[in-house]
Each structure stands twice: as structure tokens, then as C-alpha cells.
Amino acid sequence: MQRCHDYIEALEEERRKIQVFQRELPLCLELVSQAIESCRQQMSGTTQEYFHGQSECSEQTSSDGPVLEEFIPIKKTSDDEDEQQSHQPNDNKDKNNDKSGKKSDWLRSVQLWNQTPDPPVKEDTPKKIPSMEVKKNGGAFHPFKRDKAVGTNPTSAPSAATSSTAETATGCSSGSRKEEKEGQSQRKARRCWSPELHRRFLHALQQLGGSHVATPKQIRELMKVDGLTNDEVKSHLQKYRLHTRRPNPAIQHNGNPQAPQFVVVGGIWVPPPEYTAVAATTSSGEATGVTTANGIYAPVASVPPSHPQGSTQRQQPMKPKKSQSEERGSHSEGGVQSNSPATSSSTHTTTTSPVF
DNA sequence: TACTAAATAT
DNA sequence: CATATTTAGT
Numbered sequence: 001m002q003r004c005h006d007y008i009e010a011l012e013e014e015r016r017k018i019q020v021f022q023r024e025l026p027l028c029l030e031l032v033s034q035a036i037e038s039c040r041q042q043m044s045g046t047t048q049e050y051f052h053g054q055s056e057c058s059e060q061t062s063s064d065g066p067v068l069e070e071f072i073p074i075k076k077t078s079d080d081e082d083e084q085q086s087h088q089p090n091d092n093k094d095k096n097n098d099k100s101g102k103k104s105d106w107l108r109s110v111q112l113w114n115q116t117p118d119p120p121v122k123e124d125t126p127k128k129i130p131s132m133e134v135k136k137n138g139g140a141f142h143p144f145k146r147d148k149a150v151g152t153n154p155t156s157a158p159s160a161a162t163s164s165t166a167e168t169a170t171g172c173s174s175g176s177r178k179e180e181k182e183g184q185s186q187r188k189a190r191r192c193w194s195p196e197l198h199r200r201f202l203h204a205l206q207q208l209g210g211s212h213v214a215t216p217k218q219i220r221e222l223m224k225v226d227g228l229t230n231d232e233v234k235s236h237l238q239k240y241r242l243h244t245r246r247p248n249p250a251i252q253h254n255g256n257p258q259a260p261q262f263v264v265v266g267g268i269w270v271p272p273p274e275y276t277a278v279a280a281t282t283s284s285g286e287a288t289g290v291t292t293a294n295g296i297y298a299p300v301a302s303v304p305p306s307h308p309q310g311s312t313q314r315q316q317p318m319k320p321k322k323s324q325s326e327e328r329g330s331h332s333e334g335g336v337q338s339n340s341p342a343t344s345s346s347t348h349t350t351t352t353s354p355v356f
Numbered sequence: 357t358a359c360t361a362a363a364t365a366t
Numbered sequence: 367c368a369t370a371t372t373t374a375g376t
Contacts, residue, residue: 187373190362215367230367235362238369 004043011036191232200225201236211241 015032193201204222208214216234223233 188363190374193361217367231363234367235364239361 001043008036008040008043191228193236197223197225197228198236201233201240205240211237211244 011032015029015036019029200223201219204219205211205214207222208218214237216230216237219237220228220230220233
């Protein structure tokens with residue numbers, strides 16, 4: 001008897017632990033519960049020949065078991081995640097009498113956990129509904145409000161400012177108009193990359209050794225701008241890389257050797273070779289000479305060779321995937337960059353950075 | 357309409 | 367994390 005009792009306690013202890021992982025181990029939890037229950041019954045009715053058949057006993061009978069009240073019938077209705085915690089499969093209200101249904105219930109619930117949260121419910125989809133009916137109610141009414149998880153964040157007020165200069169809202173054309181609607185799609189308000197912000201971005205980039213080795217997360221951390229998210233940085237980085245890579249095919253040569261002493265190669269985007277300075281620390285170099293640690297606008301002094309393409313990035317040819325992190329160590333960019341094919345017969349490429 | 361920037365999906 | 371696609375603002 002005593003042993004049994006201890007056993008039960010031990011099991012309960014286990015169950016407590018498992019409970020934390022209900023989602024992951026639903027069956028485990030269930031089995032332990034049943035085991036406990038079975039033991040209890042057996043004990044209580046030592047004499048009583050209760051035949052608990054297949055462990056199906058209901059717990060409630062005696063149910064001194066504190067347990068299971070966490071059953072929440074649950075239905076996935078609410079989109080809120082997590083609520084499902086307890087999800088005990090058997091909401092056995094009927095227990096004994098019908099053993100058949102049970103098993104299937106379990107399975108069903110298990111699946112739910114895995115995915116497809118709420119097949120049944122029509123609306124209320126947690127996130128984006130692919131499309132479908134979307135737009136139609138242009139605001140008519142959306143009974144269900146879609147709270148925005150992240151929402152609240154400061155975003156709207158550009159302020160943020162992070163220390164130092166308050167990065168005036170600048171740029172962003174048109175004043176702030178944030179429709180507070182909130183009713184529907186809730187697309188995050190666009191973040192405007194003010195010059196200040198971009199400057200920080202560049203700075204971070206520089207510290208990290210170039211747009212191709214820097215990762216969004218690192219960048220964000222270096223920028224130290226509060227409300228900024230990885231996704232925003234990521235997106236900006238993407239754009240940056242894009243711009244920087246193809247400064248502009250057209251211009252060069254075109255015939256006007258004369259006047260334009262400088263061409264706008266790409267404004268801020270094209271800060272090709274710098275980084276080197278910093279790179280010193282870590283090496284690399286990759287970018288030929290052109291020191292210019294410069295800040296943002298780097299007048300790329302001629303340097304025909306490097307030019308847009310050659311220098312900064314080009315590694316594209318092969319290795320399309322995975323790889324990239326390590327790099328930096330040395331790699332002076334195997335070949336490439338060097339030569340300066342005629343391409344730029346061009347004369348000078350001085351950049352001027354227009355505004356941003 | 358063509359393009360760009362930023363958000364979001366893969 | 368890298369890219370692709372979508373949604374807006376010009």
C-alpha cells in the first residue's frame with residue numbers, strides 16, 4: 001500500500017513536470033494521468049475487485065486528484081495562441097460507458113497541436129489570410145478586431161530618437177498621417193529611414209565590415225535605435241545591397257565626356273570601398289585601396305578599377321547559398337575586383353550624394 | 357503607368 | 367538569414 005502510494009506521488013510529480021509540455025507531450029501527460037488514476041483505484045479498492053479494464057477509469061469519481069481540472073474544453077476559437085494549454089483530450093464527461101470514441105479524440109487533439117489550429121473557424125485566422133475575400137469589405141465592419149501583437153510599440157511616433165540627435169522626422173514626405181484605423185489588415189506602419197537612421201545603418205555596416213558580411217541582427221544591435229526591428233533592418237539591407245550592387249549600368253560612357261565631372265553614381269548607396277579602414281582590424285581589405293573611411297558620402301575618387309562592381313561585392317558567381325558568415329577573415333576576394341577592364345573608360349566618377 | 361521603399365511571405 | 371513577393375507612396 002505504501003509503495004503504491006509513493007508510486008502515485010512519484011507519478012504526480014512527473015505529471016507536474018510534463019504538464020509544462022502539454023503541447024509537446026499530450027499523450028505522455030494523458031498516460032501518466034491514467035496511470036495515476038488506475039493506481040488510485042486499485043488502491044482504494046484493494047479489496048474491491050474493481051476491474052479497471054483498460055485504464056480507462058475516470059478520474060473524477062473520486063477525483064481527489066487535483067489535477068485535471070485544467071481541462072478546458074477548449075476550442076480553438078480564440079485565435080490567441082497559447083490558450084490551449086491544458087487541452088486535455090478527454091473531456092470525458094461520459095467516460096466509462098463508451099470507450100470507443102476516446103482514442104480518436106486523442107488523436108484528434110494531437111493533430112491540432114501540430115498544426116492547423118482552427119480549421120473549423122472561418123474567420124479569425126490568426127494571421128494573414130492569403131487573400132480571398134480580403135479586401136472586400138473595405139472597412140465595412142470587421143467584427144473581430146485584430147489586435148496587433150506587437151502593436152503598441154512606439155512606432156507611430158517616430159520620435160524614438162534614440163539618444164543624440166533626434167533624427168527629426170525629416171524626409172518622409174507628407175506629414176505623419178497614420179490612420180489609426182487598426183481595423184483591418186494592420187500592416188505595420190512604414191518606417192521611414194531618415195538620413196540619420198541611414199547614417200547609423202551605414203556606420204554599423206562599416207563596423208561590421210561591409211554590407212555583405214553584416215547581418216541584420218548585428219546591424220540592428222549596433223545601431224542601437226530603439227523601436228527598430230530586425231525585419232526593418234533586413235529590408236533596408238536588402239535594398240541597400242541591391243542598390244549598391246548595380247549602381248548604374250547606364251551612365252558611364254554615354255557620351256558626354258565633357259561636362260559632368262561627376263556623376264551621381266548612386267548616392268549614398270554606393271559607398272563602395274570604404275570599410276577598409278575599419279577592416280583593418282579584421283583584415284579583409286577586400287576593397288583595394290581607396291581609403292576613405294569617410295562617413296557617409298564617400299566621394300569615390302576615381303579608382304576606375306574598383307568601380308562599382310568590382311569592389312565591394314562580387315562573390316556572386318558561385319556559391320549561391322549558405323555561406324557567407326565566416327568569410328571576413330581574410331579573403332581578399334580572390335581575384336576579381338582587380339582588373340579594371342576597360343569598362344570605365346569613364347573618366348571620373350565622383351559621387352555626389354544627393355540627398356537621401 | 358513605372359518605380360521605389362518598406363512590409364511581409366517563402 | 368537570403369530572397370521573393372506584395373502593398374503603398376511618388
